[in-house]
Each structure stands twice: as structure tokens, then as C-alpha cells.
Amino acid sequence: MRNLIDIVDFSVQELKELMDTACDIDLHPEKYSERCKGKKLATLFFEPSTRTRLSFEAAMLELGGSVIGFSDASSSSAAKGESVADTAKVISCYADIIAMRHPKEGAPYVASKNATIPVINAGDGGHCHPTQTLADLLTIYRQKGKIEGITVGFCGDLKYGRTVHSLIAALARYNNINIVLISPNELKIPDYIKEEILDKNSMPYLETTSLEEAMPKLDVLYMTRVQRERFDDPKVYERLKNSYILTLDKLETAKKDMCILHPLPRVNEISVAVDKDERACYFKQVLNGKLMRMALILKLLAEKDACQDKDEKNLVVNKICCNNPRCITSVEQELDNIFKLTDKKNGIYRCIYCENQSIKKEID
Numbered sequence: 001m002r003n004l005i006d007i008v009d010f011s012v013q014e015l016k017e018l019m020d021t022a023c024d025i026d027l028h029p030e031k032y033s034e035r036c037k038g039k040k041l042a043t044l045f046f047e048p049s050t051r052t053r054l055s056f057e058a059a060m061l062e063l064g065g066s067v068i069g070f071s072d073a074s075s076s077s078a079a080k081g082e083s084v085a086d087t088a089k090v091i092s093c094y095a096d097i098i099a100m101r102h103p104k105e106g107a108p109y110v111a112s113k114n115a116t117i118p119v120i121n122a123g124d125g126g127h128c129h130p131t132q133t134l135a136d137l138l139t140i141y142r143q144k145g146k147i148e149g150i151t152v153g154f155c156g157d158l159k160y161g162r163t164v165h166s167l168i169a170a171l172a173r174y175n176n177i178n179i180v181l182i183s184p185n186e187l188k189i190p191d192y193i194k195e196e197i198l199d200k201n202s203m204p205y206l207e208t209t210s211l212e213e214a215m216p217k218l219d220v221l222y223m224t225r226v227q228r229e230r231f232d233d234p235k236v237y238e239r240l241k242n243s244y245i246l247t248l249d250k251l252e253t254a255k256k257d258m259c260i261l262h263p264l265p266r267v268n269e270i271s272v273a274v275d276k277d278e279r280a281c282y283f284k285q286v287l288n289g290k291l292m293r294m295a296l297i298l299k300l301l302a303e304k305d306a307c308q309d310k311d312e313k314n315l316v317v318n319k320i321c322c323n324n325p326r327c328i329t330s331v332e333q334e335l336d337n338i339f340k341l342t343d344k345k346n347g348i349y350r351c352i353y354c355e356n357q358s359i360k361k362e363i364d
């Protein structure tokens, strides 16, 4: 079954095809208005959302299909203790495709292993958000006319910012991209992104705490919200929440054609006055998100029976438990604990659900 759990599930060529379809939908919506007639999308949102859920729903309705689902875990049987695996089996009896958001990292992957219909990851904890990346890529492509040969600055909460993690994974497959990582020391990008994506792809990057220093170099500035819901200690959130606020003054040193992105929701990291600046593209990103989700639904339904080969090499099962409290294995005890050997020389294994744990040597 073809799913979208991680942005790297799709090749660069497939991403290009999705962008082409999205642009065609934008130009000729009438051609697509009955393509999903008789099909149902289930939106299973265990965590709050405005854009992702409603754009998925709008996407399916504009394709002529219909939508079922819930927007609050407390109104589903998860509140009675039902597992993600069982939920996925049940929803497979009612719908043709699932979009799932969950606070636990790896939950949509577990759903995809148990569903008999395609599963789309609509955001899992601080891990990934591949459909936001589809919106981001189309926006960059439409604004810059290309995705290659650009310098992209990511600013804010790079530790828990799942949209950042997915977009970096996508950009790593394009040529000649420079990355600038702008964050407080406490919110730096996780090691697995540096080791598994940036270093492995020889992607040039620099880390800084200064937005002002980075600004003149950037073709794209990707601002992010500090993710209050991921902090264990509210005092740490309070201390970090205003680390970066983009104002018109700060944009004076930016390139005239720099593109400002933000996955939204914004709290106060971009001043409202910036919205009028031509470089502000975050509301265009919202529209592009719906178009890309339409293209994605069409693709996954068309490929429903195609196989997706997962790399099963170097997997180790059940020797130890993942100790990331945000991982889906922390709540679904019956799941196999599976680790992938990602660095043979240094004996580093990572949990296949959340990726963010590296366990050295212990399971050799």
C-alpha cells in the first residue's frame, strides 16, 4: 500500500508530478471536481489543527468526495483506551483513505502498518509533517521558479518544529541547497537530522543564534512558532517563546526577493505589519497546501494497490525499548520495539517510529 508517512516516501520526480498536478488543479478546478466521487476521506485528528484538517476536508470535497472523522481525541474511542492500530483497522472498514494527526511520534506509521487503505501523516508530535512540506515546496517553486540553488534559513523552534524536519529532509534531495539554522541553543535541530540528513547528503549548513546575521544571505526565511505543547516545563517555554520576532525593521537587510514562509499558526514571531510586505508568502502557502493535498489524495487513491518497499535491512526487533516519552511505543505497549542500524561504524541504532533516539552499542 502506498502511504505518505515521511516526505522521503516520495521521489523528487513524484514531488514534481504532484506540484504539476496542483498547478493544473489551480488553473482548471472543474476538471477535477468529480474525480473522487463516491470516495471517503477519514480525518483522524488526535491533536488540534485548523489548516491541515480543513484543507484536507476542502481538498476532498473539491474533488467530489466526502469526509468523515473527528477533530478531538476525547470524542473518539481513543479516550476509552483504543489503540492506534485498532483505530486504523476499524476506519479501513468505513473510508478509502486516512489523514491522521497524532501527538505521539510514529503513530501514523503504526496506522499505516494496520490499515488496508492509504494513510497520510498529517503531523506526528515533534517528528514529521510531510504534507506541510508539500505546501512549502510548491510555494518555494512558485515564488522562486526553482527549488535548487537556494539558501534557506530556518528560524525558531528547530527542536520540536516538525515542519522544519520534513522540509530539510525534502530539500536534501535537491542540488546546491544551503541551510542556515537559526535558534536558541535549547531549541537546536535534533542530532538525527544533522547526522542522517545534512551530513549524509553533504548538505552545507551553519548554526547561529542571530537572525540579523543570517538575514542578508537568505533566499527563503522559514519562521516557526515555539511549540508550547511540546515543553515539559512551562517556565522554559516562557523564557524562549519570544526568541525571534520578525519585524519590518529586521527585513531591511534582507534580499528584495526573499520569500518569507511560516507553516502557521503564528503567535507573535512575525509582526502583523510584515503581512503587507511583498515577501510575505505564508498565506499563499495555505492555498498551496490545499492544492497539494488534492494532488496527493488523487495520487494515493490511484496507487492504492501499489506496493511500497521499505528497507527492511539492519532491523533489530524487541531487544530494548525506545526511551523517548513522545514515541508511540510509550503508549502502545504491544508494538514491537524495532531499531534500525543507521551507523554501523559507531553502532548507532534509531527507533523506526520516532527516529530521534540513538542507542549506541547496547543492542550489538
Ligand code: CP
Pocket: 048, 049, 050, 051, 052, 053, 123, 132, 263, 264, 265
Ligand atoms: N501548518 C499546520 O499544520 O497548521 P495546523 O496546525 O492549523 O493544521
